[in-house]
Amino acid sequence: MVYQGYAEEGINGIIEGNWDYVFQSEFNGLKTEEPLFWTGSADVLEKYYKNNGTKIGFGQCWVFTGVLISMLRALGIPSRPVTVGFSGVALDNDLKIDYEEKNGELVYPDKNNFIWNFHVWVQASMQRLDMGTRYAGWQEVDPTYAKGPVSHRSIYESEINSTDLAYFYAAINADEASWNNGTLLRINTNSFIVTPNITENEDIFITRSFKPEEGTNEERLHYLNATRSLGVEVLFLKQRRKRSIKNKAEDYLLINPIEPVSIGDPLSFVITMKNPTLKTLVFRLSLKVNSVFNNLTVAHVIRNSTTTHTINSKQNVDFYEKIEFPEYKSKLVSSKTLSINAIIEGNGETFSFDTQMITFLTPHIKLEYLRNYKGECEHGESSISDSVGDQNYKKHDNA
Secondary structure, eight states, X not given: OGGGGOOOTTSOOSEEEOOOSSOOSEETTEEOOOGGGOOOHHHHHHHHHHTTTOOEEEEOHHHHHHHHHHHHHHTTOOEEEEEEEEEEEETTSSSEEEEEEETTEEEOSOTTEEEEEEEEEEEEEEOOTTTOGGGOEEEEEETTTTEEEEEHHHHHTTOOOSHHHHHXXXXXXXXXXXXXXXXXXXXXXXXXXXXXOSSSSSEEEOGGGTSOOTTXXXXXXXXXXXXXXXXXXXXXXXXXXXXXXXXXXXXHEEEOOOOOOBTTSOEEEEEEEEOOSSSOEEEEEEEEEEEXXXXXXXEEEEEEEEEEEEEOTTOEEEEEEEEOHHHHGGGOOTTOEEEEEEEEEETXXXXXXXXXXXXOBOOOOOOOOOBOTTSOBOOOXXXXXXXXXXXXXXXXXXX
């Protein structure tokens, strides 16, 4: 039965995966739910049971994870969700993800290699009689791709000797390289990993339990050991060793870190252009802001502009950008994520490229309790307006 918690195509499963922008209203003759609108895994399992084991629709990674966790806990197996921000997918098992910069957008030439803006899977605590007590404890299980269980210790110690282990390692520490006409622009993968805190309303960061700190020699050795244990020959390894510390993109251009923003508020960010040379340079700055799906493919173009700037020698210049709510309101999709891409060129040469992802926060809901003339609280229905994509949804007190 636990096997049915996997959503991989070819396995019967409980709930069908769907990452389309528009969801069909029926699946297998049953009314569907969009992945965001499930209120818990119990609802998924109840609907599946009431319809005699007919696969229902629809789910995405967090739905599959919740269903599998409920099933494991029902069997007495301790388990919890793990969320990986900017999670790599390298299904060809080479622990690297390459993409091209074309006209201010990121293009993944291989459908087996891309980045999720986030991905969720299961950690379950198990004995490993097949591997010995050394590898017991937390195991990684991904119901979306039907991967695992694999030992968490194997990942932490860079013992990557199977395709499933390669999948999980790529998710948390693949090398991501961006290219422009054969030129390596930047190398980066800075995944963060969290799990819910059962006592407080804050996530626990567990990144260091998977890998060393980004930008350190320890992290590079960790990655190198993983490639060696898998038997992968990593191209451009010397160039990749100092990723995120020194790369060409940061010499001329930087999109500064962006503060968290709630839906409905303006998005403000700063682009810094640098001229590290001894001569004055004329740059053409191209800025493209897109709404993207969870796999970072483009949904809608929100801003597309090109400006020309003269930067003196050794000068840094900040450019302030602001995107108001009406500009992005109707173009957000369910991921609530924007991709901000900037590129500077001059004399036919691409100098630098930088990108930032920003996922909007959902505004807090404030409830006001009204009293009737007797001073008693009246129970009513709450109406929550979701302005994403100009859609309004009515939700009840248990939403």
